[in-house]
Amino acid sequence: MPRLTTCLICLYLIAGISIVTAEIPVADQEFFEKSVRPILAEHCQECHQADEISGGLRLDSKTGWMSGGDSGPAIVPGDPDASRLMAAVSYDDRDLQMPPRNKLADNQIAVLRAWILRGAPDPRVQTPQDAKGIIEASPGMSIQAGKSFWSMRPIGSPEPPRVSNSDWVQTPIDAFILAKLESQGLRPAPPADRRTLIRRITYDLTGLSPTQQEIDDFVADESPQAIQRVVERLLASPRYGVRWGRHWLDVARYADSNGLDENLAFGNAWRYRDYVVNAFNDDKPFDRFLVEQIAGDLLPDATNETKTATGFLVLGAKVLAEPDREKLEMDTIDEQIDVTGKVFLGMTLGCVRCHDHKFDPVKQTDYYALAAIFKSTRTFAESRTGAIKHWHEHVFADQHEVDAIASIDKLISQRKSAAASYKSQAISKLRQRTRAQAVEYLVAAAAFTPSATLNEITAIAEPSQLHPRVLHQCRLYLQHHPNEPFFAHWHQSTRAATKPEQAQAAIEQHYRPILKRLLEQRQKNPTARRLDDPELEAVRAIIDDNTGLLAVPAKPEYAFDAETLAEYDRLMEVARLFESDAGDLTAAMGVSDQAIVNQLAIHIRGSHLNLGEPVSRAFPEVMRFSPVPPIFPTHQSGRLELAHWMADSRHPLTARVYVNRLWRWHFGEGIVRTTENFGALGDRPSHPDLLDWLTRYFIASGWSTKEIHRMILASNTYQMASRHENPQRELAVDPDNRMWWKFRNERLQPEAIRDSILALSGQLDEAIGGKTVPLRNRQFVFNHTSVDHTKYDSVRRAIYLPVIRNNLYTFFAQYDYPDPTMPTGDRSATVVAPQALWMMNSDLVMDASERFADRLLEAASSDASRIESAYVQALGRTPTEAEKRRALSFIDQWSAVGRSDAATVDKSTTRRAWSLFCQSLMASNEFIYVK
Amino acid sequence: MQYPTVPNRRRLLKTTAVGFGHLAFTAMLGQQAQAEGRDGVDSGIVSDAQSNPLTAKVPHLPARCKRIVFLFMKGGPSHVDTFDPKPMLDRDHGKPLPFDLPRVTFAKQGNLLKSPWQFSRHGESGLPVSELFPEVAKHIDDLCILRSVHGTNPAHGGALLKLHTGSDQFVRPSLGSWVTYGLGTENENLPAFVTICPTLAHGGVNNWGAAFLPAYCQGTPIGNASMPARSVQVRHIRNRRIDTQLQRQQLDLISAMNHDHLREMDGDQTLDGRLHSYELAYRMQASMPEIQDLERETAVTQRMYGIDNPVTEDFGRQCLMARRFLERGVRFVQVTHSDSEVQWDQHSNLYQGHTKNAAEVDLPIAGFLSDLKARGLLRDTLVIWGGEFGRTPTAQGNNGRDHNPHGFTMWMAGGGVQGGMAYGATDDYGYYAAVNKMHVHDLHATILHLLGLNHERLTYRYAGRDFRLTDVAGQVAKGILA
Structure with a gap:
């Protein structure tokens, strides 16, 4: 065993740093060295030693196993039955088995047992060098250090700094930005031109482009209030909530289906979506917005609206078929804590489930104190679909509606069972037929080998009116059952015969009488399940075995003829469509309280099977702004207290995180770029004073989102051009534009691209709200069949397209739509070729281009004015002369392409030329990037 | 006037992978990524052309294989009926399992159920294979049978996610995405990661998704499990209204517009990238x-793939397509055997279901292995076969088997693993992995190792944490390396 030897030598070398003490009797010492140390060295220490310390346990020194791991001491000297080490190596407990990949040999286990009985004499004393490993392994930032970390400090009250170019300062924001630029000798870009500016603001606030009229009005309005007027008009438009609500849905990981393991429709999620859109349109104060989402059901003035808000906690993707109920509960709580932490606090609290945070000042006690609050929260309903659990919903329906829905449920199951019973009847008809033809099957099966192709088998089956797939199965079954007595003659005949015909004749001769007798017996007593004659009964059992010799294929496509299949498919589709269109109980996804727990045990390494000390409900220590600990009600989960604590003006994170989000959504990059992480591994703010000033302003304005919009949009920082006239120094000093010396080019989000394309085609439906997912609540989006019924052909605003986890709209997925299972405050903007394929070849773009072309052809009289109108509508500007010429020549050339005779140009050819030109405009960079 | 464009490698790496391939941004990008304490810091893998995330990269370790094909048997084929014979199961047929069931089981379980199939020994190695796989059995000396694989989740969705992404709790990047991230591609005009006829159920897209990895890492689906392999295509790969000659002229117009715009925007790289993405898309339409x-x-x-036989045609087509992708430098190809009704999920009718399923895949897989070998591809292509779990040796109902994630069989061939080898073992009845246990994390660690990637170093920073495919676990099964 060369490998073992090398391994041992290495480990002895490591162990060499231990000092052998003289106090252990020589016999014990010998026993340890000869028998125990090799086992520990070979099987345990790879993971349980200074460099690795799995489970917090070291087995390379006595001190190591005495202090033990996360679950306590590993060995109780003298008492093997009380020693966790013995429990682990015995492999009796499925959840605690060590070594993990192979059980020790019985004699090795006996050695360890004997050793512990002796009192576990161990000469390996820990050296200071070893001890260091343990100290280093305890990670993270202390609470004290954490309190002075930038994001945990109380919000400061900085004054806008003084700048030399004070003319540039329109709002305090500009003072902060300019001061930093000036300190580096950088200059801000010039103001953007009016057309660029109104396109930028309009897309920013509404996700749509300005109309020609709006552009003209703004360009003509020379008053100093012009921008303010535009901003107020847009903020008052319901389009604003559609656009900014969607930003919030990104961080709330909004979706219309569960989509993790099982994809059931969240048929009522839309109520939360509409709640969010309304909240933005109404400028609901953010502190209230937060409280409603975390604890809207517990508010003294709770309404359907505030209960709907708690959908935030239920929208996560869950492993609905997880059979381990406890694991599911803790996984769900984990998701809720993780999302709450990232969305509102910019903290990665999910990391703390298994261990103290490696980098941030958050301890496991903090995590389980929060988990205790969520443990008392009900997220799952009592109902289920088979093994698939349902999530909790607040039912707003009255009894009358409940009854009505119950009768709809009945109709749905009637339709489903109609399809199912049609199928089973057809199958049983087929079975009767094949059983009556048993002899023919046995005879035909002798004509080919098991490896024959189905085509060959079909050629044999069809003349005898046999089912080819049943015949194939029959042949394989015979092959797989060489020892079945009933088939002995069949096998004998095929072996003996030199030609298949001989075998077939012999088989016919042998089996025909037996099966004839079987038939007669059956006719005599058609209802009998068993036959009295034991010999015949054995034959009957073989012939009647649904999954044996004459098994009918389970898959309808293989079992049925075209006509039967078509009818079955039709019935299935009828049932599915009926279900999809059926009404739902008026209800909203949301949480409520359940049995209250005051304490929750720490889950060691995050495992619900390994519990440690219990902790009481509390808020994370590092963020506490009051030395007085909260008193939690015994009759409620404590979510309301948690929500109020987060929404307190003294909380160091909540408002900062949100204001930074708003900045990110306006500018394409945050003051803190990691919008979900304000911890040690997160980004540091580029302008900490600006962030604090804005945060303070935000709270002072009553947590008003719209006030922040006004403040930002009025700034010169926002109104800068995206092009600097001579940025040599700027590029050298700040290539990433972290100091905002120009506005960033931004690619439109896929929603805006799609909505703009539909708007150009004249199809966009701007209706607000309502159920739009074309599925009934809890209906399967996908079951095992993978048939894709998801349709994205609605012409409503993009926010109203279904968000099907697992099967996002391809176009959106290609254009960096966020993964709707995790909070995303910082969407990326990638460039991949499938985006181009979609622009070039998708029906949506091509249809929209045709409609856009039709509108141009109808509206304007000359090609030149059509081109001009197309540019203005699509790009918000008039074309240059060169562009006009290029477009005209494209149209002319194209119109010529389709004709064989130059004299006539087919109308449809002209239309296609215009349509391709329109498509080109939509595909251009200028269309999908905002300057 | 034009100004020098300035590199921001991290941002570009994260955002721009034009095409399934990527543009040569070499001129613009001169620096290595620096650990900035931000998301998206890469994994210490050296890209030879520093610009392009998809350019083939130098792995951590000497690679034993270059590409992977995963033949995924959706639903969970039974190991005790295919590659892991259990004489004790025959002997004790009808008796209760003589030890405890898992703490959590999926459904109620009956007594031991012997296999309806005979096993016989094959090849020089003499390893047993059941009569379900007569053709694959002929390749036994190239197969490394992993008999001790185990996972954690007994439900399809959780188990699929665990097998494909390493996590059954959160959405995480898939194996193929990690491989793409770590190694890039060898053909810039094709996706690096292709999945043919994948199932949309049980995790669906998440099983080939990139999650927080850059978008270019995500798998490109070709059809889905409900479609016949004969008809599947990449979405929008063809324009059904105009021919390519006319489309070429349209692209020239778009290109002219974009060039004007680019000049006005001081040569912004992303815009330039998008401009070129149209050219790549156009070329891809052809390829x-x-x-x-x-x-x-x-x-x-x-014929070798069984395309002449309706029983084997569908899976045969998938395998042959896979070979054509692999040949052209696609890094990771997944082929899924899953039809709309009968997957490998025989809770009942084990005999009928497994017979049908095996008949559909046996010959195509054997043909695929022969073909890879004949073309010299098997040497550096790792073939992986298996489902999301195995099945219980105990009966469900009277003739079915339930899900069993506690011990099951997968096999590998080619790409740096020993052939004719059985690695690990389950207990006497095949319920639990018992010897040289190989958790799904270990399987992932081993696959990455074969590709030359160290699973502990292939990390990606997201939301303040360095993520790995193997989370905090995983051990390379060194015993199977050739």
Whole structure:
């Protein structure tokens, strides 16, 4: 065993740093060295030693196993039955088995047992060098250090700094930005031109482009209030909530289906979506917005609206078929804590489930104190679909509606069972037929080998009116059952015969009488399940075995003829469509309280099977702004207290995180770029004073989102051009534009691209709200069949397209739509070729281009004015002369392409030329990037 | 006036992978990524052309294989009926399992159920294979049978996610995405990661998704499990209204517009990238259908994959398509055997269901292995076969088996693993992995190792944490390395 030897030598070398003490009797010492140390060295220490310390346990020194791991001491000297080490190596407990990949040999286990009985004499004393490993392994930032970390400090009250170019300062924001630029000798870009500016603001606030009229009005309005007027008009438009609500849905990981393991429709999620859109349109104060989402059901003035808000906690993707109920509960709580932490606090609290945070000042006690609050929260309903659990919903329906829905449920199951019973009847008809033809099957099966192709088998089956797939199965079954007595003659005949015909004749001769007798017996007593004659009964059992010799294929496509299949498919589709269109109980996804727990045990390494000390409900220590600990009600989960604590003006994170989000959504990059992480591994703010000033302003304005919009949009920082006239120094000093010396080019989000394309085609439906997912609540989006019924052909605003986890709209997925299972405050903007394929070849773009072309052809009289109108509508500007010429020549050339005779140009050819030109405009960079 | 464009490598790496391939941004990008304490810091893998995330990269370790094909048997084939014979199961048929069931089981379980199939020994190695796989058995000396694989989740969704992404709790990048991230591609005009006829259920897209990895890492689906392999295509790969000659002229117009715009925007790289993405898309429109056109193969080859037989045609087509992708430098190809009704999920009717399923895949897989070998591809292609779990040796109902994630069989071939080897073992009845246990994390660690990637170093920073495919676990099964 060369490998073992090398391994041992290495480990002895490591162990060499231990000092052998003289106090252990020589016999014990010998026993340890000869028998125990090799086992520990070979099987345990790879993971349980200074460099690795799995489970917090070291087995390379006595001190190591005495202090033990996360679950306590590993060995109780003298008492093997009380020693966790013995429990682990015995492999009796499925959840605690060590070594993990192979059980020790019985004699090795006996050695360890004997050793512990002796009192576990161990000469390996820990050296200071070893001890260091343990100290280093305890990670993270202390609470004290954490309190002075930038994001945990109380919000400061900085004054806008003084700048030399004070003319540039329109709002305090500009003072902060300019001061930093000036300190580096950088200059801000010039103001953007009016057309660029109104396109930028309009897309920013509404996700749509300005109309020609709006552009003209703004360009003509020379008053100093012009921008303010535009901003107020847009903020008052319901389009604003559609656009900014969607930003919030990104961080709330909004979706219309569960989509993790099982994809059931969240048929009522839309109520939360509409709640969010309304909240933005109404400028609901953010502190209230937060409280409603975390604890809207517990508010003294709770309404359907505030209960709907708690959908935030239920929208996560869950492993609905997880059979381990406890694991599911803790996984769900984990998701809720993780999302709450990232969305509102910019903290990665999910990391703390298994261990103290490696980098941030958050301890496991903090995590389980929060988990205790969520443990008392009900997220799952009592109902289920088979093994698939349902999530909790607040039912707003009255009894009358409940009854009505119950009768709809009945109709749905009637339709489903109609399809199912049609199928089973057809199958049983087929079975009767094949059983009556048993002899023919046995005879035909002798004509080919098991490896024959189905085509060959079909050629044999069809003349005898046999089912080819049943015949194939029959042949394989015979092959797989060489020892079945009933088939002995069949096998004998095929072996003996030199030609298949001989075998077939012999088989016919042998089996025909037996099966004839079987038939007669059956006719005599058609209802009998068993036959009295034991010999015949054995034959009957073989012939009647649904999954044996004459098994009918389970898959309808293989079992049925075209006509039967078509009818079955039709019935299935009828049932599915009926279900999809059926009404739902008026209800909203949301949480409520359940049995209250005051304490929750720490889950060691995050495992619900390994519990440690219990902790009481509390808020994370590092963020506490009051030395007085909260008193939690015994009759409620404590979510309301948690929500109020987060929404307190003294909380160091909540408002900062949100204001930074708003900045990110306006500018394409945050003051803190990691919008979900304000911890040690997160980004540091580029302008900490600006962030604090804005945060303070935000709270002072009553947590008003719209006030922040006004403040930002009025700034010169926002109104800068995206092009600097001579940025040599700027590029050298700040290539990433972290100091905002120009506005960033931004690619439109896929929603805006799609909505703009539909708007150009004249199809966009701007209706607000309502159920739009074309599925009934809890209906399967996908079951095992993978048939894709998801349709994205609605012409409503993009926010109203279904968000099907697992099967996002391809176009959106290609254009960096966020993964709707995790909070995303910082969407990326990638460039991949499938985006181009979609622009070039998708029906949506091509249809929209045709409609856009039709509108141009109808509206304007000359090609030149059509081109001009197309540019203005699509790009918000008039074309240059060169562009006009290029477009005209494209149209002319194209119109010529389709004709064989130059004299006539087919109308449809002209239309296609215009349509391709329109498509080109939509595909251009200028269309999908905002300057 | 034009100004020098300035590199921001991290941002570009994260955002721009033009095409399935990527543009040569070499001129613009001169620096290595620096650990900035931000998301998206890469994994210490050296890209030879520093610009392009998809350019083939130098791995951490000497690679034993270059590409992977995963033949995924959706639903969970039974190991005790295929590659892991259990004489004790025959002996004790009908008796209760003589030890405890898992703490959590999926459904109620009955007594031990012997296999309806006979096993016989094959090849020089003499390893047993059941009569369900007579053709694959002929390749036994190239197979490394992993008999001790185990996972954690007993439900399809959780188990699929665990097998494909390493996590059954959160959405995480898939194996193929990690491989793409770590190694890039060898053909810039094709996706690096392709999945043919994947199932949309049980995790669906998440099983080939990139999650927080850059978008270019995500798998490109070709059809889905409900579609016949004969008809599947990449979405929007063809324009059904105009021919390519006319489309070329349209692209020239778009290109002219974009060039004007680019000049006005001081040569912004992303805009330039998007401009070129149209050219790549245009080229891909030509290359994808060519690869998928199996009529270009000889009749002999088509027969070898069983394309002449309706029983084996569908899976045969998938395998042959996979070979054509692998040949052209696609890094990771997944082929899924899953039809709309009968997957490998025989809770009942084990005999009928497994017979049907095995008959559909046996010959195509054997043909695929022969073909790879004949073309010299098997040496550096790792073939992986298996489902999301195995099945219980105990009966469900009277003739079925339930899900069993506690011990099951997968096999590998080619790409740096020993052939004719059985690695690990389950207990006497095949319920639990018992010897050289190989958790799904270990399987992932081993696969990455074979590709030359150290699973502990292939990390990606997201939301303040360095993520790995193997989370905090995983050990390379060194015993199977050739």
